[in-house]
Amino acid sequence: MSERHVHTAIIGAGFGGIGQAIKLWEAGFDDFAILERASELGGTWRDNTYPGCACDVASHLYSYSFAPNPDWSKAYSDQREILDYLHAVAAERDVERHISYDTEVSEARWDDGGRRWRLDTSAGAITADVLVSATGPFGDPITPEIPGLESFAGKRFHSIDWDHEHDLAGERVAVIGTGPSAIQFVPRIQPEVERLLVFQRTAPWIMPRMNKRMSEFERRLLRRVPPLRQALRGGLYAMVESIGLVIFVDRRFRHFFEAIGRAHLRRQVPDPELRAKLTPEYTFGCKRAILSDNYLPALAKPNVDLVTEGVAEVREHSVLDAAGEEHEADTIIFGTGFEVPHSNADRVRGRDGRSVLDVYRERPQSYLGTTMAGFPNFFMLLGPFAGAGNQSALYTLESQMAYVVDALRTMDREGAGVVEVRPEVQAEFTAEAERRSADTVWLKGGCRSYYQTPDGKMNAGLWPSWSFEFRRRTRRFDAEAYELAA
Numbered sequence: 001m002s003e004r005h006v007h008t009a010i011i012g013a014g015f016g017g018i019g020q021a022i023k024l025w026e027a028g029f030d031d032f033a034i035l036e037r038a039s040e041l042g043g044t045w046r047d048n049t050y051p052g053c054a055c056d057v058a059s060h061l062y063s064y065s066f067a068p069n070p071d072w073s074k075a076y077s078d079q080r081e082i083l084d085y086l087h088a089v090a091a092e093r094d095v096e097r098h099i100s101y102d103t104e105v106s107e108a109r110w111d112d113g114g115r116r117w118r119l120d121t122s123a124g125a126i127t128a129d130v131l132v133s134a135t136g137p138f139g140d141p142i143t144p145e146i147p148g149l150e151s152f153a154g155k156r157f158h159s160i161d162w163d164h165e166h167d168l169a170g171e172r173v174a175v176i177g178t179g180p181s182a183i184q185f186v187p188r189i190q191p192e193v194e195r196l197l198v199f200q201r202t203a204p205w206i207m208p209r210m211n212k213r214m215s216e217f218e219r220r221l222l223r224r225v226p227p228l229r230q231a232l233r234g235g236l237y238a239m240v241e242s243i244g245l246v247i248f249v250d251r252r253f254r255h256f257f258e259a260i261g262r263a264h265l266r267r268q269v270p271d272p273e274l275r276a277k278l279t280p281e282y283t284f285g286c287k288r289a290i291l292s293d294n295y296l297p298a299l300a301k302p303n304v305d306l307v308t309e310g311v312a313e314v315r316e317h318s319v320l321d322a323a324g325e326e327h328e329a330d331t332i333i334f335g336t337g338f339e340v341p342h343s344n345a346d347r348v349r350g351r352d353g354r355s356v357l358d359v360y361r362e363r364p365q366s367y368l369g370t371t372m373a374g375f376p377n378f379f380m381l382l383g384p385f386a387g388a389g390n391q392s393a394l395y396t397l398e399s400q401m402a403y404v405v406d407a408l409r410t411m412d413r414e415g416a417g418v419v420e421v422r423p424e425v426q427a428e429f430t431a432e433a434e435r436r437s438a439d440t441v442w443l444k445g446g447c448r449s450y451y452q453t454p455d456g457k458m459n460a461g462l463w464p465s466w467s468f469e470f471r472r473r474t475r476r477f478d479a480e481a482y483e484l485a486a
Contacts, residue, residue, distance in 0.1 A: 007031035008408070009119060009128035011108070011344065013099050014043020016134030016381040016397050018086060019064060022093045023401045029408060033128075034095070035121060037104035041090055043136060045083045048181070050162040051188035053079035056180060056209075056291045057392045060229070061236040064089060065398060068229055070222035076211045076291070109349040110376055115417055117377065129417070132404060133348060133356075134381045137461075140339040144176070148314040156332040159185060166331065170194050174319045174329040176311060178204060182335025183290050187298040196304045197319065197327050199311055202287070202447060203280045205261045209291040243390040244466055246285040247441050254284045254441070261289070268296040277308050286445025288389070340450050340460055350375035360384060364453065364461045365430040367421040367481065368474055370400050376420040379404045384461035385433045389442065389451060391467040399474045406477035416484035425481040436464040 008024060010017045013036035024032050040046050055062050059072035062082070067089045073081060090096055103123040108131055111118050119126040141158040149156075157163050159181040172195040175182055183204070190196050222229045245253035261284065269275045278296065299306055310322040318328045345357040351374050359365060359372060366372050369386020370379055380386070381400050388396055411419055437443060437459035442451045453460050463470050 003125045005127045006033045008130040010034045010132045012134035013041035034099045035103045050159045050185045052184035154330045158334040171330040177335035183295045187294040190298045205289040209293045257284045282447035283445035285441040286447040287449040367426045371421040373423040373426045388467040389462045399471045403474040418485040
């Protein structure tokens, strides 16, 4: 049976893959396929279905600028509404005819002789002239290695693998980790369980969410007055971007944000002992700040214990903390985040056989978070040094989508069959990113997070400046930074 060939193969049908497909089609490139391992589009918004799952970026900003939705029901939408939005956009733009579902890419390797990508997938072999990875950085969950974990007799699962068939009512539940997912699901399960144990390693900064419902009048106004919708999006953008004052400009700006966080904590947690445990000991912005109005009150409920001594061991029916106290548990739920960098980064192999993950582990590197030396005709969405830690991922994605489209236009115009970033250009960009990261709060803020490499010494791959600068630098494909060959 002959191999299937497409001009452009896109891995992943989440916001990145769907958006890139739309932009390719609008630019006149219609020979492309989206390879999706699941049987439905949606990416992280399909996979994460835990109770309370929602976005912590306002809906009118966490949406495509080219597909505005005036009918969001709330300021911050939940998982189902976001997934429905993505389905609606894909249907309106007729994207699904390009999606190959149940097609998992086990390996993608560059064929230098054939000057194309060869993909082994669960649906057969595929070749492509251009490969775009739109898998995102949050697809592979981290489950910590804890002594005795395999001996636990109860149920255990990660938030992304939520077991909806398992009834938590009346159970003693241990939640390990206090990342964004845990902070969303803890308030939802707290009223159901008999006892809730929340194991916190580091207290996060919790900021007010103020998730108001959008009235019918407000939605009608946004439908009828597009400039008002644009102004709302612009205002939200500026509000989120302001966090860069702490990260990039001067850490003294932290006092404003930290004052809001402390006031929020005082208002929601009257018990001084519990409040002390929930007070962050690192600079605001060092880790991802989290928006919530119901997490802190949930921890103050009589059936909740906050454990800050750390997890030492898991036993058959309990969790032992580092202070030697044993906590009985029927179920363990992990809210411990995801592997960085990209999902499937170990499956994409360039000219010398090294994978994207191999290169990343050597040091986080790329050019504009979008291309990588040694990987011809390969583009990443939200690759190393693309994602801004202080802005909606959709803003970054749209910047990169435009860059990829302009790259393909340039290849057509120049008659180039192969394009690859020059190694010296990538090295210069990576050095610039490291230099600009050195004094940021991500590395100097007194915390450990996925913003850093495992040794805590380097930026793990965030864009170390304002998102509008990233937009400016990706506005056109800078062919002079690349080797173009026929």
